[in-house]
Amino acid sequence: MKLKKLLKQCLSSGCSGTIRFVHEGRRGSMHLRDGQLLHAELGGAEGEVALFQMLEVPEATVVYDTVSEVAPATVYRTVEELLGVTVKKASPPRGLFVPPHYGELVTALAQAESVILLSHIRPDGDAYGSTLGLGLSLLALGKRVRIFNRDGLNSLYRFLPRAELIERTPARLPEADLLVALDTSTEERLGLGDSLRPAVSVSVDWNIDHHASNTGYGRRQFVDPSQPAVAGVVTDLIAEARWPLTAEVATALYVGLLTDTGSFRYRGTSPHTFDQAALLVAKGADPAELAKQCYQNISVARFKLQQRALANLQFEFGGALTHTTLTPADFTESGALVEDTEGIVETGLAISGTELAALFELKDDGGLKVSLRSKGRVNVSELALEFDGGGHPGAAGIGFKTDGAAARERVLARLRKEFV
């Protein structure tokens, strides 16, 4: 099929993926997302020049690998003129640089003999699953791997294969060829304090993430907001590199995919997500067992904290806005830990007609943590940014170090504005 015809079809059907080909010894590729042309390159040329040349290329094969890159506006205009189709324009995510291929990341990891993997404070299934999945695959390749998290391993995820590999981050990181951060939108969320700073030479070499709010703090970034879990990015990376995908690797990655997509329910869950899940299940991840471990495995203390959160739940605007507040007393009296709030805010969206749910956690030290969830009408990422928070359009958070009670009122007043 002529590449020109293929591209026209892809744009009009709104598909995502990469058209990759070789023509007269020159490699070329076009990256598409949701019917948008994101990037075009041919034999070193990029953008408009490459596009003109490649539209005359006779043969092409399609490879789906969900890569995102924001192209210059000229490429859109040229596609519209040449093909006579309307092209939607993607707005560039904040602070992002997305490399067009997994190639450089694969090379960097392949060349390293020792690798440190880091993820965010208050880790979730994706933080653990992505670091453990990548770590186990790299270990199987014979590399020396350390997996650190500031909060170590929390009890909920003890069932993960080789979970003992997840260590509490030491005050000073050991030497390694490569320092890689996963699932962490800002350097601060790595929770390293000053341990990145003592030696100026120590910094994050690769920042692998899927949060559109990622600040691009690594020397190199691989940030793909089209992926609903960074475990999906790692799945594609391992598949592309043909690295070991053992049952243990598949299990860890499946847990990341399962939890970050809310059991394949959240926006961002795409056909490709199910391709990834199918691959991981084929390689040995057990969906029924892992669903049980992830969702029917909580402590009495956590359940009691959930009871309190539900008892405190407030309904406003006929239930369109729900919010609940937890105080330090709720934690001490239930015996729950800070990590036990996971999943509570989503409960506030369970009601028919609810658009926006908020969880306020007042801290011992006067601080406040806010978690926001939306069913889609309200972009909570934008709301959170107004208070220097961040996240995804459907799930975002804000942190305040002081004056928690007053900050709660300010955020609440802002949330109410969405409904008046």
Ligand SMILES: [Mn+2]
């Ligand atoms: Mn994640």
